[in-house]
Amino acid sequence: MSKFNKKKGGELPAVNTASLPDIVFMLLFFFMVVTVLRKDNMLVQQKLPKADQVEKLKKDRSVFIYAGKPSSRYKEKFGTEGKIQIGDKYTDINSLEFALSEARTKLIPELQGKVVVGLKVDEQTNVGLLQDVKEKLRDLNMVKIIYITAPGNDVQQ
Amino acid sequence: MGRRATPEVNAGSMADIAFLLLIFFLVTTTIEKDKGIARQLPPKQDEQPPVDIKEKNIFVVTVNKEDQILADNELMDIQDIRQAAISFLDNGGDGTCNYCKGEKDLASSDNPEKAIITVKSDRETSYKTYIQVQNELVAAYNFLRDRESERLFGFKFTKVKSAIATGDYKGNEERAQTKLKEIQALFPMKLSEAEAKKSQ
Numbered sequence: 001m002s003k004f005n006k007k008k009g010g011e012l013p014a015v016n017t018a019s020l021p022d023i024v025f026m027l028l029f030f031f032m033v034v035t036v037l038r039k040d041n042m043l044v045q046q047k048l049p050k051a052d053q054v055e056k057l058k059k060d061r062s063v064f065i066y067a068g069k070p071s072s073r074y075k076e077k078f079g080t081e082g083k084i085q086i087g088d089k090y091t092d093i094n095s096l097e098f099a100l101s102e103a104r105t106k107l108i109p110e111l112q113g114k115v116v117v118g119l120k121v122d123e124q125t126n127v128g129l130l131q132d133v134k135e136k137l138r139d140l141n142m143v144k145i146i147y148i149t150a151p152g153n154d155v156q157q
Numbered sequence: 158m159g160r161r162a163t164p165e166v167n168a169g170s171m172a173d174i175a176f177l178l179l180i181f182f183l184v185t186t187t188i189e190k191d192k193g194i195a196r197q198l199p200p201k202q203d204e205q206p207p208v209d210i211k212e213k214n215i216f217v218v219t220v221n222k223e224d225q226i227l228a229d230n231e232l233m234d235i236q237d238i239r240q241a242a243i244s245f246l247d248n249g250g251d252g253t254c255n256y257c258k259g260e261k262d263l264a265s266s267d268n269p270e271k272a273i274i275t276v277k278s279d280r281e282t283s284y285k286t287y288i289q290v291q292n293e294l295v296a297a298y299n300f301l302r303d304r305e306s307e308r309l310f311g312f313k314f315t316k317v318k319s320a321i322a323t324g325d326y327k328g329n330e331e332r333a334q335t336k337l338k339e340i341q342a343l344f345p346m347k348l349s350e351a352e353a354k355k356s357q
Contacts, residue, residue, distance in 0.1 A: 020172050021171045027179055028175055035182050049285045051193070052292065055193065055319075056191075121284050125283070127281070127283070134198055
C-alpha cells in the first residue's frame with residue numbers, strides 16, 4: 001500500500017512556460033508580415049459610401065486617387081471645398097496627369113498597362129469633382145476604375 | 158589569471174519583449190480589404206458614331222442636386238430603383254428573349270441585349286447617392302444573373318464569381334469561367350454614364 005500513498009503527497013507541477021516565447025514570436029512574425037503600415041497620410045476626409053454589390057480590388061495593379069473635403073486639421077488652411085489627393089499631397093485637377101503617371105511608374109512594369117484606378121471618394125463630395133477626374137482618366141487612357149466602398153448597404157429593401 | 162565562465166544571459170524577459178512587440182503590431186495592423194464597384198470608362202473618341210437606339214430601350218436614371226431620383230420619368234425612392242431596373246431588363250418586349258420573365262410590355266425594353274441603363278447626374282449630386290444608385294443597378298443585374306445561373310447550372314452567379322476571385326473555388330475553374338461568361342451574355346451589363354451637367 002505504501003507504494004500508492006507516496007504519489008499522493010506530491011504538489012501540482014508548475015506549467016512549463018519555456019515555449020511561451022516561441023509561441024509569442026510566431027504570432028509576432030505573423031502580424032509583422034501582414035501589417036501594412038499606412039503609406040499615404042490622409043489629407044482629405046474619408047468616409048466611404050456603403051455598397052454591397054462589390055468586387056475585390058487587385059492591389060498590385062492599382063493606383064489610388066483620394067478625394068473629399070480637407071480633413072479637420074487642414075480645414076483652416078485649405079478650406080472646405082472638395083480636393084483631390086494622390087500619394088501624400090494635394091493635387092490640382094490639371095496636374096492630375098503628372099501625378100498619376102508618377103504613381104504608375106511605381107508599379108511592376110508588366111502590370112503598368114493593366115492599371116486599375118481606385119477612387120476613394122468621401123461620401124459628401126460632389127459628383128462634379130469625380131466627373132472631372134474621370135474625364136482626365138479618359139484622356140490618359142486609364143479606363144479601368146473602381147469606386148472603393150465600405151461594406152454594408154443603407155438602402156432598406 | 159583564470160578566466161571566469163561568462164554568465165548565462167537571462168532569457169526570462171524575452172517573452173515580455175516579444176509580447177510588447179506583438180501588441181504594437183496588433184494595434185497598428187489594418188488588414189486592408191478594399192472592395193468596390195468596378196467600372197470601365199468609355200474610351201476617348203474624336204467622333205462618336207451616332208448610334209440609333211430606340212427610346213424604349215433606354216432606362217434613364219437622373220439624380221438631381223437635391224439627391225432626388227427620377228427613373229423612367231417617375232420620381233422614385235432609392236428602394237424602388239432595383240425593382241424598376243429588374244422589370245425593365247427582364248421585360249423582353251419583342252419576344253426574342255425566351256428566358257425573360259417580365260411583362261412583355263411593348264413600351265419597355267425589347268430584350269436584355271438591347272436594354273441600356275443610363276445614369277445622369279448633376280454636378281452637385283452627392284457621391285453617396287450616386288454610389289447608392291450604382292449599387293442598386295448592379296444589384297439588379299446580379300439578381301437576374303443569379304436567377305439564370307440557378308436555373309441553368311444550379312449555382313449562384315455572384316457566389317461563384319467571388320469564390321473564383323478569392324481563390325476559394327473548388328472544382329474546375331475554367332469550366333466555371335465559361336459558364337459565367339454565358340450568364341453574362343444573357344444579361345450584358347450596359348450601364349452608360351452621361352456626363353454630369355452643370356447646375357444652374
